[in-house]
Amino acid sequence: MTVVSVRDLHKRFGDLEVLKGVDLDVERGEVIVVMGPSGSGKTTLIRCLNLLEEPEKGTVSVCGTEIACGRISRARAKQIRELRRRTAMVFQQFNLFPHMTALQNVMEGPLSVQNASRDEAAELGRRLLARVGLSDKCDCYPAKLSGGQKQRVAIARALAMRPEVIFFDEPTSALDPELHGEVLQVMRELAREGMTMVVVTHEAAFAREVADRVVFMDGGRVIEQGAPSSFFTAPAHPRVRAFLRLVAS
Template identity: 45%
Template sequence: MLNVKNLNKTVNDNIILNDINFHVNKGDVLAIIGPSGSGKTTLLRSLNLLETPNSGIISFCDGSLELDFAKHISKKETLSLRRKMGMVFQNYNLFPHKTALENVTEGLIVVQKMDKNEAKQIALNLLQKVGLQDKVGMYPSSLSGGQQQRVAIVRAVALKPDILLLDEPTSALDKELVGEVLNTLKLLAKEKQTMILVTHELSFAREVASKIMFLEGGNIITIEDPKEFFTNQQNPRILKFLGNIANQ
């Protein structure tokens, strides 16, 4: 589905991403893990051009889009890429003055020019699927963090992106609220929604991910099957990281 080739990002001569290469198939769940400052969020943001790489190529295997960052990327190309990539942020980024329902219908009506009644029905169905049918008329300030994040996920999914990008979707949540968001992601994984997520929830990554990417210092150290990564890991640096997480 998606090919990323020789992606590089530098800021003031500091290497943030160094020659990143990977492939994502349709239905994959790629979990990106690694220590703080390793470039995980920058990589995710580069995939939908919230950050602009200095060089490299992002392409879709069906030939629908190829961006070469050695060349000028037009506004039209940027919009085309973002239509293929749904983004879920750490801190929800909901419209505070819109209800849960309106947050989901906004993109359908404004971006996709969908009929309001059709958009409303799609939003209601998705909100019900994630257990928020009784929250549709509530504003973000009246929702828990977990409920807000589920609305944010539904808002992204409603636009039917080829790939859903999630940047630490549980990091802003109290521990008791993490499970409800992870259950929503498990549901999406079962439905074969292609996802790339930065996460520190290693048990979730082990259970749901089809691939684990370990990133450190802007370099991909490995991309492995979860069972191999967690059970047969030989890399001393990764073993140290996993041990540190386990002891927290």
């Protein structure tokens, strides 16, 4: 079943056209890794998938909610709320609320969006923090956590919304190299459990191990995609071959 479908997606910032007609489908349970050089449109694409960025043209369909881009209406605003209710986003810079503990950060979505009781939200939050290996950090504020711990709290916060799809925007890029592993391990476990994920990352080893499909972007377009076994060993496009030589070096 297709849970994410993008057709002819265009996005520009002023005179700069960042997305130039992107098409993409994601099936339920798939892990899609989006790779490409800086400026290729990867982050803009993933932000357009939940309308954090407003495309000028094209359609975005997520979990059965289809939104035609470039049209503003009251009904469309309701569609965007429904789309976001069924998805979650994990950002590069964590975006935790600094005045809330780890547990309070995880509880906030169920309390404010899903109208859960405080006891229900607290029970869920503790369970999810334990799931990402942070059961002893429930009462810690973000300033007292390492980067890897902050990102794991952010993943627990995303899971608290019971999403059908999670979008990850370079989840390890803001971390010291020694902290990458703890975040990627949580993501591996989510993949094994069948979570649908779209991940923007340069982590080639993670893509080889976990991705069902690697999508490569350059110049605002998808220029190649395929299973990791073929993408990393026999890429068809010369731009992909050049990029992989740099990543491997």
